[in-house]
Amino acid sequence: MTTPPDKDRYHFLTLENGLKVMIYHQPQQAASYVSMAIRGGHFYDPQDCQGLSHLLEHMLFMGSVHLPNPNQVNEYIENHGGSMNAWTGAEYANFHFNCRSEALPSVLPAFADMLSSPLLAPDSIEREINTIESEFQFKLKDDLRRLYQIHKETCNPDHPFSKFSVGNADIFNRFETTALKAKLKAFHQHHYCASNMGLCIVSPAPPEAIKELVSHSFSTLPAGQPVSAEWPALYTAKQTGVQINIVPLQAAKRMIVTFALPGLHNEYKTKPLDYLSHLLGDEGEGSLLAVLKRKNWVMNLIAGSGIEGDDFKDFNLSFQLTPLGLENRDAIIAHLFAYLELIKSSLNESWRYQEKAKLNRLANEFDDNPKLLNAACDYAQALLFFNYDAIPQLKCLSDKFNPQKVEYALRFFNVENMRVKVIDQALPTNRTSEYYHAKYSVSSLSDDSRNEYFKHETDDALTLPPPNPYLGEDYSLIDVESKYLTPQLLTPDQNKKIWFAQDEQFVTPKGDIFISFDVPGFTDEIRSVAAKRVWLAAINDYLQAKYYRAEIAGLHYRVYGHQAGFSVNTRGFSQNQMKLCQQILETILKFTPPKDSFSRLQHSQLQSLHNSLMNKPTNRLFSRLSVLSQRNTHAPLALFNAVQELSYEEMVEIKDNAFSSYFLEGLVFGNWRSEEAKEFTHSLNTLFSESNESAIPRAVAQLPVGAPSYHEVICEHDDAAIVLYLQAPSSSLIDTAMCMILEQMLAAPFFNVLRSEKQLGYVVGTGYVPHNQHPGFAFYIQSPSFGPEYLLSEVRSFIKRQFDEINFYRAYWPTIQKNLLKQLEEKDLSQSMKAQRLWLALGNGDNTFSRNAQLAQQIHSLTFNEIKQYADAAANREKFGELILYAPGKFEGLSGDFTHIADITEFKQKTPYFDKGN
CATH class of the missing domain: 3.30.830.10 (Metalloenzyme, LuxS/M16 peptidase-like)
Structure with missing residues (x-):
């Protein structure tokens, strides 16, 4: 058996109460990741109360002995730079979080309290039944959930997989609240005990210190008895x-x-x-x-x-x-x-x-990009099945x-x-x-x-894979040149910009290449966008078999469309990557799809566009928000019609004409010598000599201040949904900072008030939503119980009340400020993440790569009084452009005298747009 290279980082202990613990030491990480697995998934639900384990998962967030308020543990972890979540699976439930490593001694005891001492308050039980009912309603038109239920009904009815794992109001309301609380308490006592739990902590902290912390936090957990895990056959x-x-x-x-x-x-x-x-x-x-x-x-x-x-x-x-x-x-x-x-x-x-x-x-x-929270969850569960020697x-x-x-x-x-x-x-x-x-x-x-x-006899064309030609032998590192520690422009041509940088932060023989094409011939009308979509599908279809061996050898590629044209991104091992990228670019320039594949590719794109129309209402609304906000983005239904009407001959003609004029920009970042980058750039200059355009502006619609616009989106879903989007007056540092601050301030109370307390829906939240770097933030709700008019009135009331009482947040400002600064100053976690950040900065015109630092300085220098003045102006409708998107579902739509966007094309033709530099 191969010995893992980091075997010495695995540390195990078993507490006296039987809790199995694994510590995975990761000295290079800034954060800690924690997961607790419990042998208490839906297989163990009582037959008469299916979904009980799921309800208990919800109840553990609703208050414990030392953090008694609903969602208080979430807020506590968020205030320490992290986030928390949970899931209930078949045999196991899992609770997991991340936080700043220095906060682990404070957060882990709170996590232990949550798991061991839930209050199970009756009013919280009733609210969470409504929440689970909303979740159930939310998934009624989810094909994966429907398929999963059919799977359950076609397996052995004596196997616990056949149980309904979600639960709903009909099931839970068969019991009085006191009886349901007794069931929850009994389930918790039986399953949430040390002999049925496994804890994994991934952290840079010294393992001995974590062992002591774990013992202090979890030693009072009852030992309990291991539950039986023997089932009949899954299928008869x-x-x-x-x-x-x-x-x-x-x-x-x-x-x-x-x-x-x-x-x-x-x-x-x-x-x-x-x-x-x-x-x-x-x-x-x-x-x-x-x-x-x-x-x-x-x-x-x-x-x-x-x-x-x-x-x-x-x-x-x-x-x-x-x-x-x-x-x-x-x-x-x-x-x-x-x-x-x-x-x-x-x-x-x-x-x-x-x-x-x-x-x-x-x-x-x-x-170079380990998913450590996922790993913590996997290892926590493995502790309950494998012995310690097997886990590494x-x-x-x-x-x-x-x-x-x-x-x-x-x-x-x-x-x-x-x-x-x-x-x-x-x-x-x-x-x-x-x-x-x-x-x-x-x-x-x-x-x-x-x-x-x-x-049938074996098809002669079927063959097993040959030896992989992309599996390299040399994964050595280059000597870094100080001149190229930040991206430098290798091309003097303003219509073709190739940037190059090396990396000294991550010791890995990898790199990323980004090449973006702004192509007027692919954006000037919707039939051109449709042609681009099918042509890109044909390119990817052709490349799939040709370069699959490169993919599995760690040389990855993407060819994808964007609002101004399309991009190519290769990443992975630097050896052979420039050759792969050049071959893909040559294919893009010269390849004409065969006619006999057109109908299959067209059908695939039509199916994808049609299915996007079946997305959840909130997803549809945010998608439409992007369409309305960005000049060169089109709605799926309009694209569907354009793709449907497209002929093979039109696609080829549009593709051929489009390459007569374009703008090219690229970034080469990673484990390459400057001579290699210059040679690669020279090959691009030769290959793409027709690059004679300027970059296409990523224009953003300018919403009127204090005069909201409304737009209805019809969805094939019974739930109603609304999105209230507030657009900043400019993309300046101060407006960007204020949007980020206000969204952070309002996120937790919005969720707590409108979801936990008022039970308006399962999908409730806020988000910082920039479009082409222009800042804004949104409030959203999807509800099976209330129509858009009621939802909008509740959101507006909440915003007005919070802005009017902004002084309430004065005490929270230092914590919010600290968390935002932490996010903006956070170091890149991998070479690929660093490459993405540099590429995004170039796309936004930030050639000094300092915008995050400037934003951090802006946030650092702000006083709460300045935030209050900004919020007061927002409360008086003097700051933000407003757009309300809504889906009525089974309810009545919005009524009243307001500006309604009925025709997207007309709106885009008449609306003013922000200049890129605004």
């Missing part, structure tokens, strides 16, 4: 070998082929399922995906996902289908079984496994090939062990799911289908 014999037809709300055509497995994902020494996912999910030439795409059957394939528990695992292969693929789904499964046979025949070829192990080692060794090995892969383990896993990949979900709006069904009312049917796989799966 009649529930495999079946096809399940499902009618979705979104315009999706999918097929999910599931193989029911035992807990093979826990085979940490050999990880056979990782190896199979690696091969089945391959996207290179000759792969299952590449062959099915060439037949115009499939648009995408994801391998390996699926529900899992301690002793069971669903291995899913999810195919995104074309209409032709839906008709040929038996043939698709035949190709899958043919590919599985190829894998079986290759089990004596150990080099593939060893290559995968090398890829994993490189990824772990040079991971969980993220490694053995370099000793064990074909017997892979062969054993493959025995479960057979028809009798298979479930096929087919998802399309036109399928015949005969059942309706409980709670979410989704239409579905279940039938045994027919003899004709079974015969079809094995009738």
Whole structure:
């Protein structure tokens, strides 16, 4: 077994009460990350009160002995530079937070108090039932949640996975509040005890100091008794070998082929399922995906996902289908079984496994952006299943090939062990799911289908991946040149700007290259934007198979559109990256998509745009806010119509004409010598000699001050929603700082008053929302119970009351100031994050890369009296432009005499725009 390079950073202890603890020492980090796993997920819910574990999760935020007020623990952690969240899963619940490391001695005892001593106040129970009901209503039109419920109804009813995990008001209100409190208390006492809990702390603090802190915080936790974790089989014999037809709300055509497995994902020494996912999910030439795409059957394939528990695992292969693929789904499964046979025949070829192990080692060794909170959650749960010796090995892969383990896993990949979900709006069904009312049917796989799966001989085009040509041998570091520690312009041409910088902060052989094109021919009218969208889809489709090997070798790329044109971003190991970037750029300039792929790509974009129209109301409103605020951004419905009317010939003509004139700007940042960057820049000058345009301004609509505009968005959802957006008068430092400060001040009270106290909805919050660097902030609510008129009146009342009583926040100002300064002065956590920050600064015209420092200085120098004067002017409607977006849902819309934006195009033609430098 491979020894993890950081094995010495893992420290374990078990408290006298039985609490298992892992400390993962990360000396380079500024923050600490904490997670507690509890063997108390929804599998343990009483049959007569399903969702009880979820309700208890909510109740733990509603006050404890030492922090008795609702959400007080959240505010306490936020005041120490962090945030907190939780989830309730199948077998486990998890509570997790991050904070400044120096605050851990203060925050960890509060966390322990929250988990061990909840108040379970009756009035809070009643409020949280309403909150969970709002959450339930919020998800009623979520296709993933509907699919999940059908999954539950088609498994073994004696298995606890079949329980309804969310809960709702109908279930909880069957009990008197006192009886429900007794159930919550009993569940808490039974599960939230040391023998059923595992704690992981990732921190730069000395491990011995953390051990002492953990002992002090959690030693009084009752020991309790370990709960039983033995379940019957997830599926009966009649529930495999079946096809399940499902009618979705979104315009999706999918097929999910599931193989029911035992807990093979826990085979940490050999990880056979990782190896199979690696091969089945391959996207290179000759792969299952590449062959099915060439037949115009499939648009995408994801391998390996699926529900899992301690002793069971669903291995899913999810195919995104074309209409032709839906008709040929038996043939698709035949190709899958043919590919599985190829894998079986290759089990004596150990080099593939060893290559995968090398890829994993490189990824772990040079991971410059570890997701430490996620890691803390994973490790906390692992403490309740694995012994301490195993845990450091969980993220490694053995370099000793064990074909017997892979062969054993493959025995479960057979028809009798298979479930096929087919998802399309036109399928015949005969059942309706409980709670979410989704239409579905279940039938045994027919003899004709079974015969079809094995009738075809192996497609000659199907091949297993060859040795990876992008797997480098030299990952050495360059000598840094002092001249290039900040980005320097390598091109004198004002129509083509390439910046270059090296990095001395992160010792890693990696880098990022950004190349952005502002193209008038892709922005001048909506049909041009539609053509760009389909053309970019064609580019990505072509590159997917060609450069998939580069992706898995740590050389990543993105080609994506933006409001002024499109961009290319490559990142990862610096070796071979410039070559990869140049090859992608040459493809972009010269590639003309084949006509026979146009209908598939057009269909994919139409489906994506149509599905965006089915998003949650708040998502739709924020999307529309961007459309109204930014000159060159278009609404999905308008784009849908333009893409639908687009012909192949038009797309090619628009693409060819667009490249006659453009502006190019780029950044090369990372582990390259200046000579390499200059040579790369020279190649770009040669390749893109037509760059003769100026940058396209990212214009922002200027909303009138004190005279709000209203815009209605019709959504296919019963919930009502509103967004009240306040736009700053300019993008100056003072206006930006004030927007950030006011949003921070109002965020917690807005959530507490309108969500926790008044129970207006599940989705309630505020956000700092700049558009093209122009500052603003928003208040939003989505509600199943109240219409937009009532929601808007509550938001307006809240804002007026808070602005009128701004003096209340005087005591909080030092903490808010400290947190904002911490955010602005926070060091980059990875080389890639630093590259993103520098690139964003260049895009915003900040060639000195000092705007955050200037903002920090502005916030540092502000007095509360200055904030009060600004808030007073805002209260008198003398500061902000206002835009109210709303979705009525099942309620009445807004009525009254107000400025209504009915036509987006007309609004954009008539509205004034801020100059970029304003």
